[in-house]
Amino acid sequence: MKLLAYLLYIPLQIVWLPLSLLGVILVGLGQVGVSRRLGVSWTAVEVLNARWTMDVFGLRRDKAARRLAGHIPNDSTFGLWLFCLPLWLTRWVCRTPFLYPVVSPPERTGVAGMVVMRTLAIDDAIAHSLEGAEQFVFLGAGLDTRAYGPLLNRDLAIYELDRPADLALKREGLKAAGIDVARVRYVEVDFADPNWLDALRAAGYDQTRKTIFLWEGVTLYLTTRQVRDTLEAIRAHMAPTSVVIADFYATRTLEWGSKATAGYMEKSGEGLRFGIDFSADPEARLQSFLRESKLRLAGCTLLGGADKRGPLLAIAELTP
Ligand SMILES: C[S@@+](CC[C@H](N)C(=O)[O-])C[C@H]1O[C@@H](n2cnc3c(N)ncnc32)[C@H](O)[C@@H]1O
Structure with missing residues (x-):
């Protein structure tokens, strides 16, 4: 299953790369740029995004994190989706934890x-x-x-x-x-x-x-x-x-x-x-x-x- 996941993910990620990069830019602009303007913590957004991802990938349920991320000015759930989509699709099709987010010992x-x-x-x-x-x-x-x-x-x-x-x-x-x-x-x-x-x-x-x-x-x-x-x-x-x-x-x-x-x-x-x-x-x-x-x-x-x-x-x- 891991091999299948790689076979699917690599071409998908290559084709999607410009949009993944756009996702990184959108998230970064909010997290760093807007946080700076508002004088608030940008590392707090980093943690929220990890928990948003865990929820979206079914690793840990946190509905409130998912909702909050969509309603603060220094985050972009659209950007997060753009960045995560190849990983999410791979996980969804192969039904296996893959690369990120995963549980490790x-x-x-x-x-x-x-x-x-x-x-x-x-x-x-x-x-x-x-x-x-x-x-x-x-x-x-x-x-x-x-x-x-x-x-x-x-x-x-x-x-x-x-x-x-x-x-x-x-x-x-x-x-x-x-x-x-x-x-x-x-x-x-x-x-x-x-x-x-x-x-x-x-x-x-x-x-x-x-x-x-x-x-x-x-x-x-x-x-x-x-x-x-x-x-x-x-x-x-x-x-x-x-x-x-x-x-x-x-x-x-x-x-x-x-x-x-x-x-x-x-x-x-x-x-x-x-x-x-x-x-x-x-x-x-x-x-x-x-x-x-x-x-x-x-x-x-x-x-x-x-x-x-x-x-x-x-x-x-x-x-x-
Ligand atoms: C990386 S975030 C972690 C937030 C949260 N504990 C979590 O796990 O989601 C660090 C938090 O510590 C807060 N913080 C940092 N220095 C602080 C200080 N001197 N007094 C109060 N809060 C502080 C920041 O405002 C920020 O919300």
Whole structure:
């Protein structure tokens, strides 16, 4: 079936190439150009697009991601379709996962599949922790749509935290997409401000209740001090049963990201700052970093760990 998929995909992609390139341009103009004009995160769109693709290809259901992508000014679902069509048709005809998006063993994950596998691993980590949870806090929520999908049926108080412009853009997009936002409380924060947790408490967060904190795809944009301070602040205001799910990136992943975007990340205000050298004994290195914040590493998934340079990232489940 794989051979058939290649035999179909290669000529199809060659013929379609100009339209695929047009798709890349349309998506890029929105993601980078419009995000810059509006002063919002462009990396948040990158993650949304990965989840849009996973839904369209039947890898992970996320109707809200699909709808939201069509209603924010810094994305183009038309462009995404133009780019993806040869892959989608190949998958549809051959009925087999092919090239992208695909599920790979965690240790074999490469940079192309990093966001896909991270999303799936974090879905699993959330599912493990949901029992008894009463609150869910998205730290740097970006365009994550979990709050408008599977979590809706849970009796949870949901908080989405991000910077003001990013929250405003998301709320407008959700409204335009007709997605019910009644259950979610939006809290403006900046993790550079050591008092960011005051805003969460003012919004109703109760530190005596079991809470899931999700910090996905954010630590890499902060300084080491900001990551430590944020974790310490959470540690000081969390119930003993609460859990923080967070991802931490290898320094080699940051170096790759800077090179792949030719330094654009720094210029766009989303420079890559905090990474950990995971080249040897990654779990021990992560534990040593976490010691200061007094959080315990209760679970750890390493993506890309089969590479001799060490994993690309670690997804950690942290408890007090
Ligand atoms: C790559 S996106 C990830 C979004 C989301 N967690 C997800 O997985 O879809 C990074 C997010 O972190 C937010 N962020 C970055 N630095 C921040 C800061 N200092 N304070 C608050 N949010 C921040 C950005 O606005 C953006 O929404």
